[in-house]
Amino acid sequence: MLPDTFAALGNATRLAIVERLLREGEAAAGDLADGTMSAPAMSHHFKVLRDAGILEQRVDAQRRLYSVRPEAIRAIGRWSLTHRQFWEQSLDRLDQLIDKENRP
Amino acid sequence: MLPDTFAALGNATRLAIVERLLREGEAAAGDLADGTMSAPAMSHHFKVLRDAGILEQRVDAQRRLYSVRPEAIRAIGRWSLTHRQFWEQSLDRLDQLIDKENRP
DNA sequence: CGCTTAATTAAACGATTACTGAAATGACGT
């Protein structure tokens, strides 16, 4: 489950897709094209992300609108928090970052 | 950088190695064997994790002791914190989302 | 009804990855 999520994100193109969707919320497949890649290639990446449970597809006429499934990202967050004590030890400055995130 | 980390962890065997090292701190290559896999295969996985900057190797006589580099896990923690607002908010709004859109 | 647009699927390829067994390295105890 979690390995599948990591595997899907272990590709620069797919990670970029996910990060952009995290920022924009929802976008059509065509709008997510980076210009250099063919549409089928993009579609394949969408499928990988869908199969990994990271992306959700909503159909609007001909358009396929994609968005990130919160549960998938939450799983990573939960994993990192589980081991937070480990990576927190090595860098005290991280406390500031965490504080900042906790106080919006 | 981060995609490489995800890619390395996107393999059940390697993720298991990392999680065990996160718990135990440090372990020899031989002790990390799961019984089913050949030593060369394990060695290869160690190399992948080393190349991704996730594992650190310490030589003690014939033994190779591995441990997790905190920076690598920290990168994931930071990434998840960056998008924490997304998955926390979405969790809060889950009821509305189910009511609004996900009714079949 | 054709024509265009949006996107996915199918087929095929080269490249990379994941294993295996066999051999090599390196370090210890006698």
Add this chain to the structure above:
DNA sequence: ACGTCATTTCAGTAATCGTTTAATTAAGCG
């Protein structure tokens, strides 16, 4: 020095991955 244990390196092969071209589905528009 010798034998041995722990681990890595070396071929080699099977499987998977990422991409492309071509064909397909489906909706909107004249």
